[in-house]
Amino acid sequence: MISKKDITKRFISYVTIDTESDPESNTTPSTEKQWDLANKLVQELKDIGLEEVTIDENAYIMATLPSTIDADIPTIGFISHFDTSPDFTGANVNPQVIESYDGGDIILNQFENIILSPDYFEDLKLYKGQTLITTDGTTLLGADDKAGIAEIVSAMEYLVQHPEIKHGKIRVGFTPDEEIGRGAHKFDVKKFGADWAYTMDGSEIGELEYENFNAAGAVVTIKGKIVHPGYAKGKMINSMYIAQDYINSLPRLETPEHTSGREGFFHLHNIKGDVEETQLHYIIRDHDKEHFEARKEVMKNLAHEINAQHGKDVVHIEIKDQYYNMREKVEPVMHIVDIAEEAMKSLDIKPIIKPIRGGTDGSQLSYMGLPCPNIFAGGHNFHGRYEYVPVESMIKAVEVIVKIAELTAIKNFEN
Incomplete structure (x- = not known):
């Protein structure tokens, strides 16, 4: 050989x-x-x-x-x-x-x-x-x-x-x-x-x-509103704080560093933001097709819940399947x-x-x-x-x- x-x-x-x-x-x-x-x-x-x-x-x-x-x-x-x-x-x-x-x-x-x-x-x-x-x-x-x-x-x-x-x-x-x-x-x-x-x-x-994993990518866009901080009471919407709420509301132990074998996860791999707008880039992974679909629904429902709390459409989510x-x-x-x-x-x-x-x-x-x-x-x-x-x-x-x-x-x- x-x-x-x-x-x-x-x-x-x-x-x-x-x-x-x-x-x-x-x-x-x-x-x-x-x-x-x-x-x-x-x-x-x-x-x-x-x-x-x-x-x-x-x-x-x-x-x-x-x-x-x-x-x-x-x-x-x-x-x-x-x-x-x-x-x-x-x-x-x-x-x-x-x-x-x-x-x-x-x-x-x-x-x-x-x-x-x-x-x-x-x-x-x-x-x-x-x-x-x-x-x-x-x-x-x-x-x-x-x-x-x-x-x-x-x-x-x-x-x-x-x-x-x-x-x-x-x-x-x-x-x-x-x-x-x-x-x-x-x-x-x-x-x-x-x-x-x-x-x-x-x-x-x-x-x-x-x-292998079923895989999808998700982009969560949070819209804020910037005004002068000295006169911001009741007016400013800081997209980074809302983004923090979104991140913390997903299951903390269902991330790559806490999973193995056939356990799926949500992985936040990139954040870019300021007061006016923040984007969260996630990948979603699960070997089980039903669990995979459920994970996507969790992310969508969370966006709806946060929008309901704020009384306006501040969170937008786009999910695209990558492979199966x-x-x-x-x-x-x-x-x-x-x-x-x-x-x-x-x-x-x-x-x-x-x-x-x-x-x-x-x-x-x-x-x-x-x-x-x-x-x-x-x-x-x-x-x-x-x-x-x-x-x-x-x-x-x-x-x-x-x-x-x-x-x-x-x-x-x-x-």
């Missing part, structure tokens, strides 16, 4: 290219710099020997590895995204390679005293003795999801070099703007032409996920999850089957007609300075991709 040196080199060549996406942009991709990596990937896919390598006007990349057997085998796909999160800078990424990790603190940045410690990030203890790639403490790393891209490209290269391995037609897809919720928006499922696919976008080795739980679309074709689980077990990887506390391109693609579970890419602590990835986990992900291709051919499912 691929060497540690080769996959490390490939991964670092990706993460040192800044591909941060921008939620305020209306273009696709949302940032021009995403083209830098996209164009590099197109050339690399051609160089390793894939066919039908295309990139469209929105930077969606597709490629084909032809079947090695003359049989009616389902076409499967592997998908990852090449943008990085706008939550933390992805410019000037300077990866550090930690050989034979000793299990202790890792100094990411001595000057700023930034330390990656197993005392806080306990998952580090799983990787003692392995090779870790970390940040230098000033940027994110970009393992989400450039680790996934490195794994897919490496797996395809391996299969090209080993035509004796029996597999059906395999499609590869790389997308922009996943981190801002648009990764699947312009994905051409018909053109991709796969019966099912897997996103390589999970975290810890062994993760296998086929259910893909479990509904995957359960009817559970053999695609079973194949991935069997692939992991055959490689002595313990499958960790759990709900995603977030979203993935796969959730939207599943509702677009392409069932798409999610598989680990190996990284931890995404979207921040403490992000890292064990090289051994990336190698195992490559092996899983190859094994899934083999098992799909062996089982020879009917289309």
